[in-house]
Amino acid sequence: MLTDKRILLIIGGGIAAYKSLDLIRRLRERGAAVRVIMTAGAQEFITPLAAGALSADRVYTDLFDREAEQDVGHIRLAREADLVLVAPATADLMAKMAAGLAGDLATAVLLATRLPVLLAPAMNPAMWSHPATQRNVARLAADGIAFVGPERGEMAESGEAGVGRMSEPLAIAERVAAMLVPAPGPLAGRHVVITSGPTHEPIDPVRYIANRSSGKQGHAIAAALAALGARVTLVSGPVTVPDPKGVTTVHVETARQMLAAVEAALPADAAVMAAAVADWRVAAEGAEKIKKDGSGRPPALALTENPDILATVGHLGDRRPRLVVGFAAETENLIANAQAKLARKGADWIVANDVSPETGVMGGDANTVRIVSAAGVEDWPTLDKGEVARRLAARIAAALA
Template sequence: MLATKRILLVIGGGIAAYKSLDLIRRLKERGAAVRVVMTSAAQHFVTPLAAGALSHDRVFTELFDREAEQDIGHIRLSREADLLIVAPATADLMAKMAHGLADDLASAVLLASTRPILLAPAMNPAMWANAATRRNAAQLAADGVRFVGPNAGAMAERGEDGAGRMAEPLEIVAAVEALLAAGGPLTGRHVLVTSGPTHEPIDPVRYIANRSSGKQGHALAAAAARAGARVTLVSGPVNLPAPSGVTVRPVESARDMLAAVEAALPADVAIFAAAVADWRAASEAPEKMKKDGGALPPLALTENPDILATIAHRTEGRPRLVIGFAAETQNVVGYAQAKRVRKGCDWIVANDVSAQSGIPGGVMGGDANEVHLITPEGSEAWPRASKTEVAERLIARIAAALGEKESES
C-alpha cells in the first residue's frame, strides 16, 4: 500500500526516538521512500548516521543549511512528501505546531506543509495530562492534524505509569496506511469505538456484568476501518477476533474503559457501543466470599463513571460527533430521546433488547439488530438487518454528517 509513497519523518527529542529507527525500517519494508528531519534534541537520543543508514537518504537537521536552503529547502521538504509523521511528537513540538512557531527546521517544515500530518505523541503522563498540552492537542486536531496514540504503560522514568508512551512502529504504519487509503469516506479520520461488556469485580471470582457479546461494536470498528478511518477499539472482555486494521485496547472495568477512552483522544468520532455496567461493588473482597449457612453477605453498590456523558460534555477535545447506544426493554424511542439530551451526545442508536424483540438469538449475543437512530431532528426506524449491515449504514451516515459539518464551517 505504501509503494511509491514519500514519507517525511520528523524525529523529536524524546527517549522514544529509538522507536523511530524501527519505524523507518517498517515503512521502507512496505515500499515507502523515507526522508528524515531531526531536531537538535533528537540527536541526543539517536544519531543522524543511524537514521540515514536506515532511510538510505540524507538526514536534515539545520534550518540555515547553506546547501539545502539555496532553493528554500524547508519548503521543498514539506511539499515533496505525501505525508508527514512526527514521532516522537514531544510536548514542545506540539506546542510549536499549535501556535505556529517556526524557529528550527522541524517546526518550519511542519508549518510550511500542505500535506497530511500524523503525530505520535510521547511524553511523561503528567505532561500529556497537563491542561496546556490538552489545549494544544485539541487545537491541532481541529486544524486537521491526525494522532496515533499515546498508549498507556510504564514510562522510562522509574515508577511512572500512565498514558504517554509512543505508539509502536507497526501501529504507526497502520495509521499511515489508513490515512493514505484511497477513496474511503473516512480517510484521515480517527474513529473511537467502545464495545462489549465491562466486568466489575465483587471478589477474585465473581463480577457484575451486562449481557453483551461485543458483535455490534466490533462490526462498527471494522466498518470504520473499511471506510479508511484510523480506528481505536476499546473493548471489554469478549470472545471475538480483533477486526483487521484496528488498534484494540482491551479493558475489564468501566473505570479502565474511561481511562482508555480518554487516552485515545483526540478523535473525530466517538461511538459508545459498549454495555457498561452502571454499578460496581463499593469494595472488592480480597478473598472469595464463602457460603457459611448464615446470613447473606451484604453487597453495597456504587455508581460507575458515565463514559458517554463524560466525553460528550468535554469543553476541550470533544469529538465532532459523539454517538451513544441505548439498550431498552420498553418505550425504546422515548427513553432514548431523553437519554440523548441528558447525556449531551449528538446521536443515540436505540434498540429493543427485550424477549419480545423477535430477533432470533436476541439482540445481545445474536447476529441481527433492529435500531432507531435518534438525532436532534427526530427518530428514524431502520429495518432489521445483520449487525454488519447496521454498522455499514451507520458509518455511511457518520461520513456524510462530517462532510456536512465541514461544508458549513
C-alpha cells in the same frame, strides 16, 4: 502497501527516538521512501548517521543549512512528500505547533506544510495529562492533525507507568498506511447515531443541573466509526472538545432536546448511547434567577424524571437500530448494575465503566471498560480513550457485518 509513497519523518527529542529507527525500517519494508528531519534534541538520543543509513537518504537537521536552504529547502521539504509523520512528538514540539512557532527546521516545515500530518506523542504521563498539553492536543486535532497513541505503559526513562508511551513502530506504520491508502471501510454504507457529553438541565436562567462528563469518549467513538467508513450523526451535549472531522454533529443542551435529535436522526444501523444524560430536571424552571429570601433555607426544587433515551431507542420496535449500545457509568456494583441495565433498557451491549473519583475517568484520557452482553462479560485492559473507541468501533463493524 506504501509503494511509491513518500514519508517525511520528523524525529523529536525524546527517549522514544530510538523507536524511530525501527519505524524507518518498517515504513521502507512496506515500499515507502523515507526522508528524515531530526531536531537538536533528537540528536542527543540517536545520530543522523544511523537514521541516514536506515533511510538511504540525507538527514536534515539545520534550518540555516547553506546548501539546503539556497532553494528554500524547508518549503521544498514541506511539499515533496505524501505525509508528514512526527515520531516521537514531544510535549514541547506539539506546543510549538499549536502556537505556530517556526524557530527550527522541524517547526518551520510543519508550519509550511499543507500535507496530512500524523503525530505519535511520547512523554511522561504527567506531561501528557497536563492541562496545557491537553489544550494543545485539542487545538491540533481541531486543525486537522491526526494522532496515533500515546499508549499506557512503563516509561523507559523513569519507570513510571501511565498514558504517554509512544505507539509501537508497527502500529504507527499501519496508521500511515490507513491514511495514505484507505481501504473501503467495513462500515461503508452504514449509519450510526451516537450521543456524547453531558446534558444541562436549567434550574433558572443562570443555573443548571449537570454532571462531569467531558465528551472525550463519545467523541472519540464517533471519530473511530467515521474512520471505518460509517456515516455518523453525533448528538452532543455541551462539551469543550472539538467536533470530530467527517461527522455530522448536532449540538443540544437538555435531555429532551437530545432525545428529539436522536429520533430525528433515525433510521440507523446502530446506536451508541454514550452521553451521560441527567436523570432528572427541575419540574418548573424559574423564569427569573432564584434569589435568597433571607430565611437561610434553600428554595424547594421539585424534580421530575427525564426521558430515558437508551430505553426509548432500545424499545422502538420496527424503527429500532439493529445494534443498540448503551453505557453504564457506575461507582459501585459495576457488573450487576450493567446487567440490570442491559435487560431493562433493551440494549444489545452495555459498556460499563467505574467512574469513582479515584479512577479519573470523568474528564481523563484513559478508561477501563467491560462489555456486558447476553453472552457474558468481556474485560478490557486500561486503555487510552482513543484506543477504547477504535476497539469498540471494530467490534461494532464485526457485529454489523
